[in-house]
Amino acid sequence: MGYFVAKDIVKQYSNHLALDKVNISVPKGSIYGLLGPNGAGKTTLIRIINQITAPDSGELKFRGEKLKPEDVAYIGYLPEERGLYKKMKVGEQALYLAQLKGLQRQEALKRLKKWFQKFEIEPWWNKKVEELSKGMQQKVQFIITVLHEPKLLIFDEPFSGFDPINTALVKKEILKIRKKGATIIFSTHDMGSVEELCDNITLIDNGKTLIEGPIDKVRNDYASNRYEIIFEGNVNLLTASLSHLYKIVENQSKNGLTSLTIDLMGDISTNDVLNILLQAGQVRSFNKVIPGMNEIFIKVVKDSKIQEK
């Protein structure tokens, strides 16, 4: 049973079906990647999780119980379309938003001071938001999202607008928060950070779940029988006895090293190939090629489009 579960969520807008029986199950303490092309229905799903909009049908469970309006106090949300009151002072505004989440004023003040120190933004406390740059505003928003120490965090494109230094800083904080026991739902188009951070993913498009599961499993599932081999010397594998059981995709020689990419066909096992190679020369490495999330993303979305047609 997941820490947060959405079951058979359906949301119909006047002219299109935004979510069509979507399921997600977020394990406790994990980082859960919510992926999908633009307009797939991610924002709708996130809004439903935050109880901003209500689903037409389906079930939402948080910590094993039905999601209640009071649960917003345990949820932190950093929307993709985010902003602050431009004319309000940074500190005052952070305090207000923290109190809206149910924190007492004194406690909020104490925690804010700590975060402002950590992010080295204390001098901004009395500045108006409109005086800050976009990246600076993002930092403030991140603090506001995590300040009430929510049990479930939802980050929608948390790194957009950050320079690499700040991206690293925020990443570090997200991992720290997870270590403390928080569960995180993470939506982004940056597949690099998905591979780096996520334990589980779900990929939705056109309101339907296309893939769901632990990221390693997903990647392995999408791995074909492709291997990458590097060895010393120059071996003519084409003449080998089993050459009809594999196909060479790529063959490169450089500085006395040969790198080969092959697709295995039929019943041939990796050991059979290794045997041939061991006789032919000095093997440096033999790896199964695991596809990146980027590749999987493109492939899955394309295939589903073809299927629809």
Place this chain on the structure above:
Amino acid sequence: MNKIFLVIKREYLSRVKKKSFIIMTLLAPVFLAGIIIVPAWLMSRETTDVKKIAVVGEGSRLFNGKIPSTRSLKFDFLTDANPDELKNNFLEQGYYGVLMISPKITYIPNAIQLYSQKQPTMDITSHISNALEKEIEREKLEAYNIEDIDKILKEIKSDVNVQTILISDTGEEKKTSTGLAMGIAYISGLMIYMLTFIFGAQVMRGVIEEKTSRIVEILISSVKPFQLMMGKILGIALVGLTQFILWIVLTLAIVGTAQAVLLPDMNVGSARSQVVESVMSGVNESAGEQVQAIQPQLNELQGLLQAIKSMNWGLIIGSFLIYFLGGYLLYASLFAAVGSAVDNETDTQQFMIPITIPLLLGLFVSMSAFQNPDSSIVYWCSFIPFTSPMVMMARIPFGVPGWELALSMIILLLSFVGMAWLAAKIYRIGILMYGKKPTYKEMFKWLRY
């Protein structure tokens, strides 16, 4: 519930702390007090400056002492002075002007001239011509040799001043003033119209600001859209009340101090006694004519004072606050719905029409209410919630049965609840919609989501 107070607090404080709010709150009473105090001050200044006019010429003998002096005018009858000489040096002698009356005056009415260095005001010329006309009329009448002409004239002279007296159900009689009732009706109707517009538009701008700055999504992940909307509406209502009360208090304070400083001997009470005094002295001094000239004014003033006292101020001020709040709340919900539907202020115009038209209608009907407070359109509009705040306020000074007042207030309150409920439905969809401006049809659909 706690959250809605947080929203109200923010909406209230962020506006009250604004420089523009402080400036407006301070400047308006200065301006208002200026309107009240400056004319009174100018008037009091004028009276201290007495203009002396020399009356000369052969005809002046006929009118010796017949042009009465007033507070600002004094006439010296220099029947023996040389008119041509005086014309050249009247300023040195301390005269404002020289009035030349030729002996032909009885048959050539134009044979009278006023020489002065500055253009004399209408007051001066009409005072002189009135006095002379009266005297010539009298002379001419005397020429007919009718016995007891003075007595006859006095007897036929009549002065009509309608006094309005209201009889309540208990038979109690109250002197009232139609003018005062009209004034109250007019001012309160206009005030409600203006305040509703000013503060309603603030609600709309606030909603648009939250939407365009995209903070709204963060907010409604913590509070319900309805709480956010109501918090804003109520917060701004408090801003409006604060400003309104400060305006009244500050205006009264400024008028009070200004009176004490500039016009130490003028306040309503003493103004009255002054008039009475001058009348009393007039009785002793000259003929009853002067009294007769002032008597209607005195009656009117006393009537007004009595009417001011007899007005049920508690009812008027209490109703004003209720109708101002009720009307504002009703319209503010509409303003909030409009603000949520658009991305910027220029797009609001199309949706403002259904708000502006009933408001304007209410204002126009309330204006017609002082001519005919019991016409059927006024009667019904004082129950329709969109117009009742203005129209009922216009009816109240003319007297409204208690049950009608209560019914109208209850309808207004219930409509506000219904309107807030409907507006919240549009609002919670609208604030999350970006891009295309919705049509009325789409907004209608949102109601059913």
